[in-house]
Amino acid sequence: MKKNFAKPFVLILSTALFLSACGNAKTTTDNNTAGGTSASPAASANNGAPVTVRFNMGDGEITKDQIKEFETANPTIKIQREDVDTTKLAAQLATGEAPDIIRITGVNDLPSYVIRGIAMDLTKYIDTSTVIKKDDFVSAVNVYRFDGKVQGQGPIYGIPKDFSSDFTIWINKKLFATAGVPIPSETVPMTYSQLFETAKKLTIKNGDTITQYGLSEGGKGEADLPFLMEYLLSKGVRLSTDDNGKIDFTKPEVKQALQLWVDGVKGNYGPNLVNQDKAGWGGEVFLADKLAMYQTGYWFSGLLRGDEKAKTHLDDYVMLPAPVADGGTRVSPTGSATGAIINKATKHPNEAWKVYEWFFGGKPAEDRAKSGWGVPAYKHLLAVIPQETAFDKKTYAVLQDELKYSGKFIEMNPYLLNGDTLLKKQLTPVYFGKATLDDAMIALNKDANKIIDEAKNVASSK
């Protein structure tokens, strides 16, 4: 059963993570705010006819059985699941045809959705809910709070369906053995310098061919914005001004962090642009036992448990704490926290909330927690996370530790939705030795601030 359940999740969660990394390049230039309505044909008929709530969520994230179960219990509400398609969603938001409940990632998307006036304030619903108790939230849920400037405080706009402390390191003990590198501690985090040194040692070449990679990010063996921001969080450095009106990538800590991956690309620590490894994402190489360290969250344990090959030797895989920046403090924030908001323009806020409450606080939430595909948003559900096998127990133990450091959130400028793309664009020539990191950061600064300016102007003119 787990097997069937797992397969779509692999895809969805990996793309989810990927999306969070890639950012929504297209939405920044979208001049339209959400004039969104959820008017569905059935919705206009109020009394008698059931109200249809359109729910933007992946197939597999919400199953047909779950929908059926809900509809049986709530005959006046119908759920219409809609596929996750960022292009389509952008168009729907522009024309006011967006779904009632919209899937987003808390870390990347929430501030932008709040600023664009798409997200509905759920505080009063949560306050009066009998299913969801505010006190029961784990601290990571706060990523769905935004006061207009800082993420983590202010009204609650949503709840993650689950989350992970996404900067933990998954290792393959066998590959450590191959390279003759000792296994790092499961309780004391490495510094990033240590991590990359270890990665260098773990990378094995046979002539021109790389037989074993040392380290990869969620996507590739290259830097991405969440990595940078996590590093800076650990360092306690903020790039954006308080009003998010300006950003400064020229700070030395930025260079510090990125230099790690510039060297990492040069040293072919992971699949990257330069070596043009055909692997779609780091997990693919890790599962092929070709990658020693993979920086990703707790959710990956679910993938390992479900993978035909990996589950035969689960004990080779260990989750290690998220590394800390050199001279930084220990943090283990979430890098994505997929959840949903309710469209402010919904015609049926109460029905939408009913669906929302059920999906994010009811039985589906419990089912998710039990599956081990992520950390639940509620304290009371932490206990149901899988703890049967030695692998489970070990992972759970590390997780418990990490959660203690998951109350802080990485910085995401709400006006810079495609920051990740901009960053990667500027880093590429650096990887190929065509530009220096300093020049790249100056160029990035220019690009990013221009976009922030524009986005801010658009937002303020509304």
Added chain:
Amino acid sequence: MANPYFNKLSPTRRHIIIVSVLLTVLAQIVLLTIGLSYVNNINHSVQDKRETNVSNQFHKNTLTQLGELSNLMQLLQSPDFSDFFKSSMNVRDVLTVTQQKNDLLSKLNDLHLSTKMVQRIYFIGSDMNQLSFSKDTDRTTLTELPNLRMDMLQENNMDQVFLKDNNRLTRYSQNDFEYIAMGDQLDMNNERAELYSFINGLNNKLVISNGNVNGVLVIMELNNDLFRSGLPDVYSGAYQFSILNHKDELIWSSADQQELADNNTQTKCQKCVELKKELSPYPYRVVFKQTSDFVLFSKKSIFSAFIALSCLTALVTFLISYFYTKKIFYPYLVLTKKMQNQARSDELILKYISDEWIKKGINSLTLRTKLIMIFAIAVIIPTLSDGFLYSQVLNQAVQNQMEETVHEVGEFMNVSILNRMDFMNQLINQLSVSRQLQGYLTTQQDSSGSFRNIKSTINLSMFPGLNEANYFVLFDSSGQSFYSSIFSNNPDMFTIEKDYLADTDAPYWISGYTDVFNHTTPAIIKRINYWHKGSITQSYLLLVPRDSFLTEVGPMESTVGIKDLQGKPIYSFQPYSTKQLNSLLWSGQIPDTQWQLSIEYSYEDIVLKNSQYYYRLLLIIVLILILSIVISFILASFLLKPLEMLKRKMMIVGEGDFSQMMSYSGKNEIGEIIRSHNYMVQRLNGVIHENMKIMEENANNKLRENELLSLKTLAELKMLQAQINPHFLYNTLEAINMRSMKNGNSEISLIIGSLAEMFRYSVNNGVGKVPLAMELSHVQNYISIQQIRFGEQFIYELEVPEHLTHIAVVKFILQPIVENCLKHGLSGFEEGGIIRIKVLDKDKLLFIEVSDNGIGMDKDKVIQVNGEILNSLENQNNGYENHGGIGLSNVYHRLHLFYKEQVTMKVYSSPMKGTTVTISFPLSQE
């Protein structure tokens, strides 16, 4: 009977000719209408058929092209082509870039794209780390676009334009990019220039892009006239084809480009057929317009042919009716003449008319039958001739039109086949350069010797357009198969003759190939050259198209066959199990190929429609015939009405009633007969009337004479009963008178004299009329005698105007009344009685009043007496005589004999007031 219509509708020759010509014209009009509607209808069905075929073919061709386009777009987005633009080629080492660029270029060139379809392809990378190229189809090199990148387009808001229209054919105008704020963001001049030239390059071009959905923006600038390849070079000018895109914009029209620019929305379509057809699954629509009506052959010429025919038939009808009526009316003419002769000669000797001439031939029929016959002929002639004309002319027209249609079908089908072949050419080109196939060829070569045991497959299931192929096979240069997409475990099943393996790099079609399912099918082969271990190796790729490859392009209701020039069958498609009866053959070489296309095009439905129309026409002819007979009946009965009338009247006259006259004013044969008849009857009638009058007078005289005679006889009889001979008595009385005068006895002499006068009056002068003076003198004689008898009992008064004394009155009318006065009125009077006679004339009547002042009568008696007066004489005779009624009655009846009802006689009386008797009768001066 004086109905003017009857008069006008007399069966004259002129009328009959007019009516029959009119009927002819009427039938012509009806048939002309039917004929024209039939022409229209056939026209429409042929037109519909052509329309359906042409629009279907174009629709299918367009779909093929769109499929080709969509496949190409998919292919260009596949890693084979798009990876290059995602691999940071702008920052890589030159060697790698050059090598991969050449690789890409050769792949692009190997696609052998046609400028008829694509003119330029843009590959635009996401940012400065990527490269952007454009490739002109007619050039073998890539053109680098140094600055054009997605992020640049994004900055200029152009990314949304392409995203919105992704995978949709669009024709951009300057307006689409108008709002793009270029300038401040583009600080470098050459960047701006490049963007401008890019935009200008797209302006008013047919463009399709992938909208940058996978990291590379692929834009294909298509041939503006791309869809014209769905049409043959020459086709009817009446057709117009257009294609609308998802925004309902006209993206292509077969009309010239100027028109396209002018009416970017919709060309108006009055008086023309317009068909819209979705190009599902693509979001476009084909609009097919037929700008003018097809005409089988000019309606005008049909019309003038029909008019000429109408005139001709009208003339024929005229001639026929002219001579026919002449024959019909011959007997009537003869009859009229004879009757006229009869009537005009004053002799009353009637001549018989010989009936010899009505015995023979057509004349033995009744006039009604003849009229019906002529009217029927008047209708049948045009009906039959028109029917014949229709069947001839229209059949010819249908035949011509169908020939044209089948020619058109053939032309269009040629194009369709070429399009489908082109599709396959494209597919095999694309397939041959695919990384998967190339990779397979290389690896199988590596494991040479043992490859037959390796059953690795080429994963091409997602290859765009490959679903159009049934299967493909790889052969080595000796014709040995080593890979097949189906039955891959058994490549030996696939064989090919070595002859089929030609020494050319271009794809070529083979004929007479029997596929693995034992069907003869067209197939396409391409030689693939690839480098392996420093040398060029060759294999052959054989692609067998799907069965429906050509079936889909076949026109409806036709049998299609394709053969090569040697007559080897390549393809055949026969939708019918049995041979069609009505079909046309067309064959022609498919341009640019060695193939001969033959089409057996069925026009069964047109023939069916045609025959339906014939039946309908036949039915209408029958109906017209029936109608014409009915009309003939009605007309004949109208026309024959005067004749019927004449016949009836003549029969009545024949029975002896001469009072029947006919009123008929028609100046025609019948009128002549009627007038002659009338004249004759009139004359007969006059003669008979005169005779009757004479006879009646004679009879009346005789009757009166007899009656008077009988009365006289009665009186004489009575006298004889009295045994007195009047003459003897008269003579005796004369003798007594003489003796008395001699003796001086004057009183006796007076009595006897009076008495003798009375006798003489009675005996002489017959029973006719006498002057009133004589009658009065007779009364005087009587009075004289009575006065002598009764002395002073009464006096006698007479009041008669002088001029009335000569009035002739009937004899013996006064004396009996006076006698009654003495006998009844004055009976018992000693003296003082008065008897008065008064005569006067008034209103041409003579009034005679005899009155007394006697005892009179009571009312009942008066009534009784008056009644008795009027009673018949017989009753009087048999009754009692006491009342003297017989006297009065006698007077009355005698007067009645003369004056009939003009005489009145009345008795007025009341007790003791006297009695008055009045008589009146017409004055007659005699």
